[in-house]
Amino acid sequence: MLVTGKEILQHAHKNNYAVGAFNISNLEIAKAVLDAASECKAPVILQTSESAIKYAGFQELSAIVKVLADKTPVPVALHLDHGTTYETIIGCIRNGWTSVMIDGSHHPLEENIAVTSEIIKVARAVGVSVEAELGRLSGVEDNISVSEKDAFYTDPQEAVTFVKETDVDSLAISIGTAHGKYKGIPKLDLDRLQEIKKLVNIPIVLHGASGVPEDQIREATKLGVNKINIDTDIRVAFSDALKEVFQNKPEEYDPRKLLTASMANMKKVVMSKIEMFGSCNKA
Numbered sequence: 709m710l711v712t713g714k715e716i717l718q719h720a721h722k723n724n725y726a727v728g729a730f731n732i733s734n735l736e737i738a739k740a741v742l743d744a745a746s747e748c749k750a751p752v753i754l755q756t757s758e759s760a761i762k763y764a765g766f767q768e769l770s771a772i773v774k775v776l777a778d779k780t781p782v783p784v785a786l787h788l789d790h791g792t793t794y795e796t797i798i799g800c801i802r803n804g805w806t807s808v809m810i811d812g813s814h815h816p817l818e819e820n821i822a823v824t825s826e827i828i829k830v831a832r833a834v835g836v837s838v839e840a841e842l843g844r845l846s847g848v849e850d851n852i853s854v855s856e857k858d859a860f861y862t863d864p865q866e867a868v869t870f871v872k873e874t875d876v877d878s879l880a881i882s883i884g885t886a887h888g889k890y891k892g893i894p895k896l897d898l899d900r901l902q903e904i905k906k907l908v909n910i911p912i913v914l915h916g917a918s919g920v921p922e923d924q925i926r927e928a929t930k931l932g933v934n935k936i937n938i939d940t941d942i943r944v945a946f947s948d949a950l951k952e953v954f955q956n957k958p959e960e961y962d963p964r965k966l967l968t969a970s971m972a973n974m975k976k977v978v979m980s981k982i983e984m985f986g987s988c989n990k991a
């Protein structure tokens with residue numbers, strides 16, 4: 709069933725676990741994620757980037773998720789990841805997304821508060837949840853690219869001001885993760901996470917979690933992260949399986965046979981993430 713992002717994240721916040729938010733751009737990825745969530749009895753978030761919407765279309769993605777979510781016995785939210793323009797965010801709201809992110813993290817605090825508040829006013833009027841971001845992650849995610857020198861961690865006091873002024877539903881913070889593939893092993897600033905969570909007391913979101921060591925993910929979940937974004941690991945699972953099929957059966961030309969292995973591999977990865985995040989049997 710399709711529900712709001714807020715409904716899913718408030719439950720996670722109160723019961724101290726994290727929900728996986730998996731990026732999708734087609735039918736196969738959406739099916740693999742929802743199969744995994746159903747099997748684990750876990751609430752789940754399907755999210756689309758702006759470029760995924762450009763690739764597949766508002767109505768197309770919305771229809772795929774609506775039909776699949778209706779058949780899925782666990783709560784599912786459809787979320788916009790890194791909304792940067794008013795047009796995309798309103799487009800999502802019009803087309804049935806139940807949650808949107810407004811990424812004003814490149815702005816100074818006051819301006820971030822202003823752009824976030826504007827979106828909250830519209831979204832809340834129609835019951836759509838809002839995630840905002842404070843602090844900047846380095847790395848590349850679709851059309852968003854931030855160099856290491858432009859990245860900075862979230863300031864706990866600024867987080868307090870931001871949440872108080874905007875009354876946002878959930879907050880993405882920067883504590884040492886990055887978008888895309890990591891060069892070395894990331895080390896999260898868990899003290900900072902703990903302090904922020906204590907001060908703001910709302911669902912906290914971790915972006916760029918693909919490739920972060922499992923013990924740090926488990927610790928971050930214990931300390932109050934309630935939504936963990938996974939994109940790169942799914943892409944890798946999809947393409948690795950596809951490459952293997954081509955290697956073993958170069959004569960294969962049926963798209964269904966080519967993609968079946970990718971779906972199984974993505975499902976396996978999603979199930980392991982759901983277990984790691986502690987959301988099994990929470991639906």
Ligand SMILES: [Zn+2]
Pocket residue numbers: 790849887915916937
């Ligand atoms: Zn992100």
